[in-house]
Amino acid sequence: MIPVLLIVIPLVSGLLGFLIKQEKSAKVWSLLTSIITIVVSILGIAVLHKPEYLQTDVAWLPDLGSRFSLTMDGMSQMLCLLTGIAYPAIFIATWNSTYKNAHQFYALMLLMQTGLMGVFVASDALLFYFFWELALIPAYFLCSIWGGERRVAVTFKFFIYTFVGSLLMLVGIIWVYFHTPDHSFAMSSFYKVNLPGNTQGWLFWLFFLAFAIKIPLFPFHTWQPDTYEQSPTAVTMVLSGIMVKMGVFGILRWLAPVVPVGLWGYGDPAASMCVIGMLYGSIVAMQQDDLKRFVAYSSIAHMGLMGLAIFVTSSIGIQGVMIQMFAHGINIIGLWIVVELIERQFHTRKMSELGGLAQKAPSLAIMLVVVSLANVALPLTNAFIGEFMMFNGVFGSKSSNYHYIFMVVGGISIILSAVYTLNMLQKVLFGNTSSLTSNAHDIKINEKFVLAVLLIGIVVMGVYPKPMIEATRHAVDAIYSKMFVKLP
């Protein structure tokens, strides 16, 4: 019941949203919808968490053995909660932005939420693929219509990139489908498939490409900085906060348990890509002057760590990935909100043109400092918990031969991340005010509210992560056991 609502509410509301012509009403409409969605997802986690509320199974394509089946386990609950929180936060924080044909903008945003929710709750491979693509189409239109100058070419690159990955994954899905005992696309049947090692090897790469492009892992990341830079910031928040989590989620749900032997066999090359990406993202982030590109590259580094923790195969590492998926989502959305506020006020994103904001806009400065430090995983912030567990997992990995090297290189990238973040803070907040920032005013109440909520979330999760760990432990154990059950 709950997962169906999570899909249907944004879908119906999004479709109706195309009919609301007035900008103001479109904003209110979409905000109300997103609030209802978050209430429903909290209900699903806190109140109605019996299995019968969290599962739906309706016949869809009986001839193919595919059912419209949705399940919410701990991992889904957490990501649905993240999606649920992100939307109202984005809508409130960008309340003062104006868009041409605003009703279409908000309607497409809601349709994208449908796709995202669907990806996280689908427990049928074909249905998963459907939602996976459906999340992409609204994103394509959102970026191409409302983005920056180079939007059309950049978004097109993004689309083609991800589409190639999706199609390869589709080939993999169909292959596995023909080898399921009961010719079914159901997740449980996929988990029962026992394929020979070399088959799993190339299936691993088919699935891996799709997810690696989405995350994005080095060297498939080239679409990401451009797309983040050119998209309207509200869309960038969804892309970087939630959509990239689809890739990590996909690995945990559809890759690791289905082709564990492939993952063991090729874990090291994949992990190497992640590590190279971490180092590369950090080094490039240090060179950036544009705030959006800065966040984009730092995100490549952080996503690389999540990939690394999965590919070295350890229980605590995967637990860390769970926590970090949520934490990174919150932090990066917070970071984008601040970037958006700066851009809207000063009409520039160049660090070199900013400076001295700490005196002129103290609230903004505090918010930026806290989300940035959370992003570098300072202790007492949410990301610390995740990164600590992930590094712990890498350190104790038994499947990887090179995990010490990964550990060291990853550690260097963390140090670098502190360097570039502090450097950014210094340039933007301190020093002399520039001609642009001398008349700066502080942020508005609605923006303060959203950021304050995010900050509270960051700190509470950082100090008391236990509920989050408890909620996802079951899912972690399930995934981890699947990764070992089929070892030859």
Next chain:
Amino acid sequence: MNAIVISAVLGVVMMFCGVFTNSKPAVRTVAIIGLLALVIANVLDMGGYHFFNVNVKGMLSFDIFGLLFNTIAFGSTWVYFLLSGRDMERVGVNLAEYFALIFFVLCGIAIVSSFSSLLMLFLGIEIISIPLYILTGSDKRNLKSNEAALKYFLMGSFSTGIMLMGITLLYGVKGSFNIDVIRMGTTNLTPMLAAGLLLLLFAMSFKVSAAPFHFWTPDAYDGSPTVFTSFMATIVKVAGFIAFIRLFEGCFGDVQKQWQLLVAIIAAATLFIGNITAVFQQSVKRMLSYSSIAQAGFMLFALVAMNDIAKDGMIFYAAAYSLATIGIFAVLLKMKDYTFEGFNGLAKRQPVLAATNTIFLLSLAGIPATAGFWAKFYMLSAAINNGNVMWLVIVGVLCAAISVYYYFRVIQAMYFKEGEAQEIETSAGFRGLLIAIAAIVIILGIFPHWLLDQLHNLFYL
């Protein structure tokens, strides 16, 4: 049998219609009603109501597969009449004859979907081809149209010759034209059989414009009046595939292992050439010609895989591809400028046309929740299930990704680019029909069995 007789009669009726009335709407109405009758008669045939009990002496055999395909071909043609019938008036004065020729083509389609003798195959292919040569050249005063017709005719008759040669060789070996006789006892390919098979393969590849026999396609499609290009590129093309599959399954199904690789190479070449060349086109009409070659490459998967999924998938592909392409052509017909730039800013002036066109293009690109996704899905499944041609599957998906490039160029032009206003007049009925077709494309995209289930429930419950 219903379809063959009635479509031939309707062809004659349409010819006389032109004699008795000069009113264009009247002619069109007769054609639309006649075609609807044809669809109904064919559906009744599927349900066991045979109007004509003719002893065909084993020359034809009507199975559910062929009849189902007829239904789809006739249904698509009906949609095509409704959408683009008005545009035929602009080609020339002989409106009734255009309709008559199309009915003759449909008669040919009904024959090739049910032949069981190679003679009937030959007859069917010729009945399809000859009216098409005329339709291609129907814009008499246009040089390009004349050139296209001549080219198409010369190349077409040449390939027909090759086909006859192939049939003759098979007859020489087996002493019969019947496909069951030819199949019987064919466990390995003797040189003579192999030569016959190759000649038939080349001739059929020509008819469905598979590489490297595709050179006539862009010129013929580009030169002929757009309204007939729409018909040729959709219904006629998929009919060629039905004949292709019927022929090769019927005659050489048991030795499939020996020619599978050859067809797989043809499929890969078709996909590659069609997609790569489409990328470089500046005219949407020419792009659609190459896209039809590219889609033919995907339809060849059915021949390569040759299993039940492939045959069902072929029917579905026919429906999905025809509906979407007819829709795009109907929009294209309303444009004066066929270049990509001509579509600039269409979304602002004609939101309905732009939105439906987007759905059709997404369907051709194979995006989920459109019919085109399932078409590709079935073809990929068939090839993966076959297991021998994984390389072709990978080539296929990479080419599908390339196809996104040129389909999305139209979407980009419509939505993201500002353009000069082209005066476009559309009636409410036309827009309504486009919306209905787009709705069918989406319904088929979410419930691919919906249409088949409806037919099934109607007759067999």
